[in-house]
Amino acid sequence: MGTQHIISIGDFDRDEIDRLLDHAGQIDRKKFDPDALVGKILAVLFFEPSTRTRMSFESAMARLGGTSISVGSVDACSMAKGETLADTIRVVSGYADAIVIRHPKEGAARLAAEFSTVPVINAGDGAGQHPSQTLLDLYTIRQSMPIDGIDVALVGDLRYGRTAHSLASALSLYNARLHTISPNGLELPAALAAELRDKGMEIVEHEDISEVIHDVDVLYVTRIQRERFPDSASYFNVASSYRITPELLADARKHLIVLHPLPRVDEIDPRVDESPHAKYFEQSRNGVPMRMAMLLQVLQ
Amino acid sequence: MKTSEAAENEGLLVRRIKNGTVIDHIDGGEALNVVKILGITGATQEALSIATNVPSKDMGRKDIVKLTNRELSKEEVNRIALISPHATINIIRNFKVWEKKGVEIPTLIEGIVRCPNPGCISNTHEPITSKFVVTPKGLHCKYCDWVITKDLTSHII
Numbered sequence: 001m002g003t004q005h006i007i008s009i010g011d012f013d014r015d016e017i018d019r020l021l022d023h024a025g026q027i028d029r030k031k032f033d034p035d036a037l038v039g040k041i042l043a044v045l046f047f048e049p050s051t052r053t054r055m056s057f058e059s060a061m062a063r064l065g066g067t068s069i070s071v072g073s074v075d076a077c078s079m080a081k082g083e084t085l086a087d088t089i090r091v092v093s094g095y096a097d098a099i100v101i102r103h104p105k106e107g108a109a110r111l112a113a114e115f116s117t118v119p120v121i122n123a124g125d126g127a128g129q130h131p132s133q134t135l136l137d138l139y140t141i142r143q144s145m146p147i148d149g150i151d152v153a154l155v156g157d158l159r160y161g162r163t164a165h166s167l168a169s170a171l172s173l174y175n176a177r178l179h180t181i182s183p184n185g186l187e188l189p190a191a192l193a194a195e196l197r198d199k200g201m202e203i204v205e206h207e208d209i210s211e212v213i214h215d216v217d218v219l220y221v222t223r224i225q226r227e228r229f230p231d232s233a234s235y236f237n238v239a240s241s242y243r244i245t246p247e248l249l250a251d252a253r254k255h256l257i258v259l260h261p262l263p264r265v266d267e268i269d270p271r272v273d274e275s276p277h278a279k280y281f282e283q284s285r286n287g288v289p290m291r292m293a294m295l296l297q298v299l300q
Numbered sequence: 301m302k303t304s305e306a307a308e309n310e311g312l313l314v315r316r317i318k319n320g321t322v323i324d325h326i327d328g329g330e331a332l333n334v335v336k337i338l339g340i341t342g343a344t345q346e347a348l349s350i351a352t353n354v355p356s357k358d359m360g361r362k363d364i365v366k367l368t369n370r371e372l373s374k375e376e377v378n379r380i381a382l383i384s385p386h387a388t389i390n391i392i393r394n395f396k397v398w399e400k401k402g403v404e405i406p407t408l409i410e411g412i413v414r415c416p417n418p419g420c421i422s423n424t425h426e427p428i429t430s431k432f433v434v435t436p437k438g439l440h441c442k443y444c445d446w447v448i449t450k451d452l453t454s455h456i457i
Contacts, residue, residue, distance in 0.1 A: 106419045125421075
C-alpha cells in the first residue's frame, strides 16, 4: 500500500468516514495510547493564517507523544524567496514523518501529495477542501444525533466557504436534506449543487432563516466576509439579516444545534453562546480528538 | 461514389500524401481545433494540409487534416476524441493506408488544457502539468476539482 494522504472528503466513502468518527469517539473517551506517536514528527506548513486548525493539529500530535515542527510565518520560509511548493514539499518530506498543509491555492494539497514521500493532510486549500474540518463537523453532529436523514441549513457565504462545500458533499453520503440561505452572489456554486442533486441530495433554497428554523436539525453558520462587498454599509445590511439570535432560536426544534467553523464576527449573537443549541465551541474542541484519529490513521 | 464536387475538393485541397497521417471525418469546422490540440503551430515542422467543410455523405460536411511525415501516437489520436469523437485516423506509408483506427476518449489528459480556475495551483509556476480526468460531465481538474463542461477548445494550451 502506498503512502496514505488525506486530501479531500470526496476521497472517503461512508464506511471510512464512520470508522474515523468512531475512532475519534474512542479517543474522546481517553481510549488511546499517549505514546502512540513518540518519535514521530509532524511538519506544520501553513501558508495562510490559522488559529484552531493549526493549534489543534499541534495539540493532537502532542497528546499522542509526537512532535511538531514549523517554519513560523510564510515570510520566514523559502517560499518567500520564490521556491516552488513542490521543492518545499520535497525538502520537508525529509525532515518529518507527515505534513499538514494549508495553502491559498486550490489543489495545493493534491500537488503536495504528488511530491511528498510522507503522508500529507490537507488543512485547507484556498476555496477548495478542508477535510479535517468536515470530519469534526460530522463528529459534532453525531454527538447530538444520528446523521442519517437530518435536515441541515447552511447559512452565510456558501460560494467561497470551503467548509460548507466539504460538509455538503459529506452529508450527501448520509441522505441529509440541505437548506441553503445565502446573500445574492454568495450562493452554493451551481456545479456543486448539480453534483449533489445528481447524488440524490435534496437541496432547498430559502430567502430567510426564519422560513426554515422550525424544520432543521443543524444550523451551520459561516462567516460572510466583508471584502466580498463593495462597501461597509452593504456588508452590514446583508450581515445583519443572517445573524443568529436567541429570538430566532426561540422557534427552533429543541434538539437543534448551531455550528460554526469559527472565527465568527457578527454572524452569531454572543447571547446565543449560553443556549443549549450552541455547539460551536464544543465543535472547535472536537478538532483535537478528530485530528488525533487522522494522525493515527496516516502515521500508524 | 464521390460527387464531382467532393472529388474536386479533395483533388484540389488535400492531395494524397506519401507518408504520414490523415485525420478524416472531423466534425465540420473543427479542423483548426484538432491541429491546436495536437500542439501543431507555425513553429513546428510538419507539412500540413487542412480541408474544411468538405461535403460528406454521412456527416453533411466534414474536415480533413493531413500531416506529412508524422504518424500520430495513440495518445495524440485520443486527444482528438475530445473535440471530434467520430474522427478516423489513417496512417499512410508509401501512399497506402497502413493502419486505420478510430479515436477513443481518454480517461486522463495531461498538459493539453489549462484549468479555467485562476485559483488553481496548476496555474502557478509549479513544476506540474495540468491534469484532467475525463468524466461524462466534462473535464475534471485533478487538482482543484473544477469541471470544464463546455467550450473545451478555448481552454487548450
